[in-house]
């Protein structure tokens with residue numbers, strides 16, 4: 001996985017609450033058994049004029065310059081709620097998003113972000129709205145910085161806003177770690193647990209299929 | 211200090227403490243389906259990794275499969291066939307148990323899982339699907355994950371998880387007639403918001419929950435994710451044990467006593483302390499209906515469409531305004547009486563035998579209003595068979611409902627079928643998001659009984675005004 005340390009970029013305000021993963025990538029845009037080729041379907045219901053069409057809706061923020069080049073999204077509470085589809089994160093990543101700043105996230109979406117190199121930054125609503133106002137004045141000039149090393153968002157007006165991320169998530173993003181490889185370092189403990197557990201809860205351990 | 215059921219299950223499954231309140235948890239059961247499971251299995255294959263303990267991993271075909279009679283691997287969704295064949299090939303190669311098309315055990319993952327005794331009290335169970343929290347209804351610690359986490363669980367039999375906070379919600383009082391678990395959870399979400407449970411594992415308790423049959427508890431926990439919770443759980447009790455006994459993957463007679471003795475130790479201790487507690491009085495509750503595009507935008511069927519102007523929070527106001535526009539509604543109009551063009555009974559929320567019985571009770575001897583398309587999709591092939599054995603299929607058909615093969619179907623679009631542009635649909639599913647059931651489709655969430663009553667009326671209807679027929 002690609003590492004994330006710090007990023008200064010154009011931020012796009014999409015200040016709706018409860019943006020669900022069906023909105024981020026509609027079911028009809030998930031056409032193949034693949035993590036790729038999904039960016040075209042990103043926000044398809046809002047981004048295009050009609051269902052199934054590819055004619056852009058000029059009012060949608062990510063269709064407008066310079067937001068077409070945004071790497072950071074600003075949004076309302078509960079961003080990424082709903083379906084567990086990791087396709088939402090794959091689509092955002094392929095489109096170019098590397099950080100989402102919102103007051104809260106859907107839990108599964110948040111976990112999916114850190115496994116795919118996107119930083120889910122939690123900041124309170126007032127701060128997100130203040131960032132949005134600054135950005136809107138001059139989106140190109142008023143860029144936002146997400147510094148994962150210091151866990152700090154730096155607003156265009158140079159104020160810093162600290163944020164928190166679980167330690168393991170932060171390390172995974174900073175180092176671009178493969179979580180399976182990390183866990184398998186504890187394999188002896190996993191196997192020992194299983195052997196102890198087998199006598200404690202034998203009904204859990206189903207016979208191997210023939 | 212006493213421990214909550216979450217504390218107990220957490221401790222019992224902890225392989226290692228990873229610091230920062232994070233534990234490496236042992237995962238007892240993994241379930242996959244052809245839409246997100248296929249990607250996980252393929253990802254694992256591509257990385258050259260193997261499924262550890264394939265005998266504890268299960269897979270079903272539900273999301274993309276066609277639900278019309280005589281179905282094959284072909285779907286109406288372009289490319290759908292590949293999801294099915296790829297899943298089948300990967301599942302075979304990995305040696306996991308697959309409930310394929312044509313197998314009686316096939317069905318919606320969260321319906322099959324309890325039906326087969328795969329979900330049990332006290333197990334940890336994950337699935338790359340957000341409604342995995344359904345299984346909390348049996349007293350399982352079950353939650354939805356992404357596909358990458360799915361690969362991790364398959365390869366290591368564990369997941370690193372930060373312990374959520376604990377909340378207990380007591381539903382007290384007797385449910386009025388024609389008010390169901392679906393109404394309880396819709397009411398909870400409309401009252402406390404779609405992120406009211408964010409960061410929490412929620413124990414549903416109280417006299418109303420104790421009185422709920424197991425299938426209704428599954429409905430209750432199903433929508434914990436619409437409440438923003440990490441998961442929901444109901445402590446297992448005698449009803450749970452009776453439900454589980456004798457199911458194919460449940461403990462057999464030689465292990466039964468030991469398992470039940472263990473399960474009896476799981477409920478929260480009387481002096482357990484929760485991070486948050488709520489109490490909800492159910493005795494006056496009306497059947498619920500949503501009016502917007504978030505599950506929190508709901509109210510009683512006897513209410514009117516609320517006026518966004520009365521909303522003090524600016525974000526909520528804007529979201530309500532957008533929702534009303536999308537739904538084609540004006541503030542102040544009564545919800546009951548709003549004409550519908552379709553009615554849907556199905557989904558992991560409300561497609562079990564008890565749901566079909568309740569709906570059939572309303573439909574018996576009546577007919578769907580003209581111009582309304584009505585569809586019933588049983589949650590599993592076994593539910594379908596059981597319903598047919600007691601003649602429910604005939605009740606549905608006589609009333610003018612389509613009677614389908616099992617699957618997720620028009621709960622969402624992935625099967626390639628959807629409701630029409632700006633059609634108003636009353637639905638027993640769990641998500642009223644924009645475009646969820648079709649392009650610009652307007653979904654109103656409700657219980658199966660309310661869906662049935664509305665189908666007959668041709669408009670959103672108060673099921674309490676329609677006496678059941680036997």
Ligand code: SF4
Nearest residue numbers: 341557558618621622
């Ligand atoms: S029935 Fe609907 S909500 Fe349930 S698993 Fe299927 S698609 Fe998801």
